[in-house]
Amino acid sequence: MKKYISILTLSAGLIFQGCTKLDQEFYSSVTPETFYKSEKDIKAALFRPFTHAKWYLGEDRWRLQEYTADNFAITTKGRHWYNGGENERYHYHKWTADDGWIWGTWRGTLMGVALALDTKNDLSKLDYTKFALTAERQNADMAQLDALISYFYLRGLDYFGGMPIFESLDQESLPRNTEQELFLHIEKLLTAAMNNLPAKKAGDKEEGAIRKAAVAAMLAQLYFNAETYIGKPMYEESRKLSQALINKEYGDYQLDPTWNGVHGFKNNSSPEILWSMPSEFKMLEYNWFYADFYHYNTREYFSQDMGGNNGAHLTPSRKPDGTLYSSDFKLGSPYETFTTGDFRKNPYHYLGTENYEGMFIVGPHLSPDGKAILGGEEYNKQPLNFVDQVARFSEVGPGKKYSSVSQLPSKMSEGEENTGIRLVKVPIPNLANNTLRWGADMPVIRLAEIYYMLAECEFRIGDKSKAVTLINEVRKRNFKDNIDLNPVTIANIDKYRFLDEWSIEFIGEGRRRTDLIRWKAFTTEKWWDHSPSSSLHLNRFPVPNQAIAGNNKLEQNPGY
Incomplete structure (x- = not known):
């Protein structure tokens, strides 16, 4: 097989072929054997599909997971x-097969598969000994690419159900495989990859590399959501893998002892991370969300020079009159789901020398x-005050649209520039x-x-006590002296x-829709300005x- 002209050809081909044709134009004179001159070239080739994965983690994929949820x-x-x-279509579950985030996600999933297959095709033809590299290293590189293909397909299975399964770049216009077939393909790739990847040492x-534990974790995720994907509960299979990971059978990992160590400026040293995407100032920055999340003038809050577009915020915990929504619905209200005294609930402040406090x-x-x-805007030249409410407070008063706050509606169309609490999970320093x-x-x-995952598996299997212990082991680091002010108990643990707890620990990490679907809540439960549709087909997005x-x-x- 000959070396393809460029990744750009692949991307264009995918766009114009509905993301189902994976071949490219190529020069006849350039082959993998002549293109790769050093180990550096091999690393560069491996790096390319991972940069796509980094992009894939955010933007449209994140939006489909979070803006469709509570x-x-x-x-x-x-x-x-x-x-x-x-934005209203996604919030009200009225999306269509013509919506852009859905198309971007379908296309991005198969582009990731194609990029990984392209690299795998090239590297499989090389004689690694010519670069003073071992066959073991070559097998590990192939395994990383198989794991990455599995990752893209796992996300595609979650978003769409069955997708076309590509195993080479000369396939085109394939029909969709079934959910069961894609599930088994992912399982096969992950199981094989696990045997050829190194384990992390203390x-x-x-x-950014995928190690053995990350593959085991992806397999555990696949089983964890198997009932959603293929209609077959596999919590016991997920439980065994999760327990083995905690027991360090796939590498040396432990919970970070500090509340923000896993998200801080130097989190590449955190013992908790099984797989991460590297980010560095002016070098593949992971920053897509900044413009969407923050107000135009929030740069003054951070003492920074970056502008924002003032779009996204947490759904409100309070009605316009200030009372909580706690009696109106059981989901959402994310800010007030945090316990007072939880370090994370504090306002975000950069304290200097890599230290910061709070998350909002x-x-x-x-x-x-x-x-x-x-x-x-509504508060032009007036002090801003970010509120845990959605309403047009600026339109209340004598001679205005509303005579009192009690008349204010709270819905998607009624935001203002200070509406909603903003998340700062990725810390931002000053200039x-x-x-x-x-x-x-x-x-x-x-x-x-x-x-x-292990806690939920134990709960579903019937061991509430172990489930409580596992969750509280994570929760305690977020409180002074590790004394949890609102621990999970056998009496209060339920759906x-x-x-x-999934919301609190993983808020803003691009997973909320998946958790709601697994608990059969995505189409059946009410949250702020959202009534359940009871339409189970909405658990999958349409094929664009x-x-x-x-x-x-x-x-x-x-x-x-």
Whole structure:
């Protein structure tokens, strides 16, 4: 097989062929044997599909996981963010096969598969001994690529159900495989990859490579959600893998002892991370979310120079009159789900020398020196105050639209520039320490997830006591002296407490929709400005019309 012209050809081919044709144009004179000159070239080839994975973790994929669920929303804020009704369609579960986030996710999934297959095709033809590398190293490189293919397909299975299974680049216009076939393909790739990857040793830093534990964790994830994917509960299989991971059978990992160590500026040293995507200032920065999350003038809060678009925020915990929604629905209200006294619930402040506190922008918006930060829309030249509510408070008063707060509606169309609490899970330094900016790697899999998976498996199998112990082992680090002020107990552990705990620990990590679906809550439960549809087909997104237009062998998901 000959070396292809460039990755750009692949990307263009995928776009115009509905992401179902994986071949490329190529030069006849360039082959893998002549293209690769050194180990550096091999590493560069391996790096390319991982950079795609880093992009894939955010943007449209994150949006489908979070804006369709109960923790986040992009409300319309006066003249901003209606976006042709796009944000409301996702929030109200009214999306269509023509919506952009869905197309971007289908296309991005198969692009990732194609990039990994391309690299695998090349590296499999090399004689590694010519680069002073061993056959064991070659097998490990192939295993990493198989694991990466599995990752993309695992996410595709979660979003769409069955997808076309590509195993070489000369296949094109394939029909969709069934959910069961894709499930088994992922299982096969992961099982084989696990045998050829090294295990992490104590003290090893994360550099973006997939190790043995990450593969075992992906297999545990596959089994954990098997009832959703193929209609067959496999919690016992997931339980065994999760327990083995905690027992260090796949490498040396442990929970980070500090509340923010796994997300901090130097988190590549955290003992908790099983797999992460590297990020560094001016070098493959993981920063896509900044513009969406933060107000135009929040740069003053961070003492930074970055502008924002003021879109996303947590769904509200409080009604316009200030009372909690706790009696109205059991999901959502993410900020008030955190216990008072939890370190994470504090306002975010950068303290210097790589230290920071808190995880939210809430309340009066002040610069580090205490100066009020002013608004530019509804509160033009007035001090900003971020509230855990959604309503047009600026329209209340004599001669205005509403005479009292009690008349205010709270819904997606009623945001303002100070609406909603903002998440700061990726720490942001000030300009004086700007080399730290985007220095926190993006965790893909961490040991806390394995603890929670094991806890849920134990709960479902019938061991509430062990489930409680596992969750509390993670929770305690978020409180002074490790004394949890609201521990999980055998008396309070149930479906809703589990969903709260998944929300608290993993808020903003791009997984909420999957958790709701596993608990059969995504289409059956109510949350802020969202009524359940009871339409189970919405647990899968439609195959994009653009994909079907490029390949008439693709069949649409039921219900669309």
